[in-house]
Amino acid sequence: MSRMSAASHESVERGKSLYFLTWRWHFYAGLFVVPFILILAVTGIVMMFDGEIEQARYSDILQVTPQHHQVAVSQQLAAVQSAYPHGIVTEFIPAQAVDVANKFSVRMADGSDRFITVNPYSGEVLGSIDRTQSWYQLANGIHATLLIGDAGDYLLEIAASLGILLLVTGLYLWWPRDNASRSGFLKIRFGSGSRIVMRDMHANLGGVLSIVLLFFLISGLSWTGFWGKTFVQTWNSFPTYYTYGEKPQSKPMTHASLNHGTEKELPWNLELTPMPESTHPVMEEQPMAAGAPSMAGGQPEEAHDHSKMGMGEVHAMGHGALNIDTIMAKAKQMGFGYYRVFFPTGATGVYTVTANTMAGDIHDPRDDQTMHFDQYSGEVLMGVTWQDYTLFAKAMAAGVSLHQGDLSPLNKWLNVVFCLSFILIAVTGGVMWWIRRPAGKGKLSVPPRFEQAGIWKVGLVTLILIGVAFPLAGLSIISVLLLDWLLFSRVARLRYMLS
Template sequence: MTTVTNGDTSPQAAARRAKAANLYRAVWRWHFYAGLIILPFMITLAVTGAIYLFREDVDNIVHANFMQVTPIEGQRLSPSQIIDAALGAQAGTAVKFTDPISDTQSTEVTIKPETGSNMAVYVNQYTGEVLEVRPDRSTFAWTVRYLHSFRYFGPNPRKIIEIVGGFAILMVLTGVYLWWPRGAMRGQKGGVITVRGEPKRRVFWRDTHAVTGIIIGFFIVFLALTGMPWSSVWGAKVNEWANGSNYGYPNGLRINVPMSEDHLDHIAKTSWSLEQAQIPESVPPMMEMPTIGIDIATQIFDEMALHRGYAVALPNGSSGVYSGSVYPDDLSQQRVVHLDQYTGDALLDMSYADYGPLGKWLEFGINTHMGQTFGLLNQLLLLAVCVGIVLLAVSAAVMWWKRRPSGSLGVPPLPSDRKVFIGLFVILGIGGVLFPLTGITLLGMIVLDMIWQAVRAKPARI
């Protein structure tokens, strides 16, 4: 590290410079450690996130053979006929009917076999032809989504989301400190807003890393915070707190009907705020009475103007309901409606407008995180951020490789005054309290670093 003087040679100025240099080294050291842990995960999140931004377009290309159909005017089958066609190809019980988002999309029917996991059956709603039978949520976009959230690897790896999110925020904050022009460097342009040198020089990669980080740092923090709701510890607790009731519905929404023990997230794709929402129950009539059926249920949902592409969870048992839910890009059109299976009455009708203030802000953040709020501009902006994250990781790796001494890990040097760590650890501790899993990981890193320092300081025996 180069020490820059400003002409003041007094002992007080020298002490200030020494203190600043020590703090710089302490921050640099922990910026390095944080990067060492999360950069591989950041690359994975960036690549899968960039693909998922264009999930519908990608799926329509990859799965065009069963997702795309040619409309035939006046020949559309009823939902019950479509379900019958699906059951003819896959035995079991139909549990969900998904209205196609456009006339050129096939209709998806979810079936629960007697044994095994749910299956998705894609049917041409104009001819009744079954186009595909495959495991539920097994399309390319769903696979990318599960990879992005680490859900693909089971429940425990999802905790990595919280750890990576917390460290990403730490990386940005410490990175801004390291980038910040100080002393005689304040008039410097290179490495602050421009990149110096050529790719063969370390300064090129240092400046690329610094300038890229300062440009996209805000977006990294935003993505980290809005990705936290999917974490299995922090996200679950905030979800419970934000919803404000045992039913999982936002505060202020009155529930005057019997509620089952089942949750909305178990039956259909839903918004984050409603994952814990319990399903109302139909009250079986005293005398035997037929249910309204899926055809009447979808007709009611259409009359209620649910946005196209809504999913209908079919009643499970005599007290089940028809649950229509849709979560399009337009937040104002998010909606869930539960119908009594015997009368067709709406037992609960809730939209984005019914969420509490915290729920609205969280849903806005999640919607924007997924590239939905501002259309193509939202997608392209986040695509650029994802590319920037990969560039940050690559430039950090190249910069480290060019800087590290031969045969060494190249950990930034310790400050001469260890007291500067106190303030840094207090700040890290606050972050650790806010994000518990990140805090536990930080604590483990501090212990390991102290052990390593003690081993290195121990004199060799002759």
């Protein structure tokens, strides 16, 4: 064999080895990632239509007839308190349309949260919606934690991280290198059999949408409990200082404490930032009988012995607290359009007024605004707007809108198309494997491995880079390599199944 032909043969063998190595890791990553892609895509579609779903399910207590005048929000609040005397009002969410009811979030005595709907024109309480029973809450819980807490969050983070590996290896397999790969590039060969059709749909759709999939994976990872919170959110949270007033001496709650369940209602970059505190006015204490009403922030106060009161009962305490009408007037003066209001918690709690893309309040992230008001004086204790965000936090705020389909109806429907496409990519990959596998032999039909030192170095470097960038994916890859070395390659039955 001549030197040229030997070099050519070596190049072909090297390319073949690299192809099968890439395919092997693409297969392994797909085994883990595909079920999660299906889960995330389906729940994502449900979440994008939460408004329409809620309106259809509860139209009898959400639909109202527009009138010329609305009653004061404080009167609506009083009606809610009268209807639910043992509940604690935590949040006010005004309607975004003139024919829809306002909502107050109320924490019940059993710890559950309910939306209480109120006709803004008459002040009549229309009904209640269990927040934990909404389709959005269910879909969001699955989307965020698989309904199993931190363990689910970590599994989803591993899946999204390995999704990067799946994407990189898939792009390599899709990109044309020879006549065989060029024959199916950017076209579907309908006359070449079902497996080829599945392959062309899977590869071309995945390749064309690779940037879109990467965006969803990275923006989704930014919300995760380990990579997002440890490596991204901590670096890009708003500095712990207060635009107005002094930093509280006690250890305050963080902004994340205002979220209800898995719903994200505060800006992502503020979640780890401590809340400011109201300063109780110095005044002579007047004796009060237990149960005597005190409109502190519009909330009832029972007594001053905090040690005998539950968390909910301490909500919004303090003499002389301002009511919600005053706070809303101040918010409008500061340029707020649409916004939601969180009520003070305890004697040092604050009114929080926010409009942000994370909660879906607004569509343009440049209008993000969160303000905290002293519940007694109405003074602004802390204010954060788009201009205060770090560069990454701005990118995250914009990414949230795109990810959730909030920017426009076009954004929403494109996201639906993308989700359906991801489902099709996952399903065609599974069908392609099912057709390829040897039926009835109990084998996974893993792509073969061709050992070649140089190729393994390339693969190892790729795996290390992904592992360093996404630690949970790195741990998963190391675990698989160890299992392959210690168990799969040494047990004949397992070696046969994985062949």
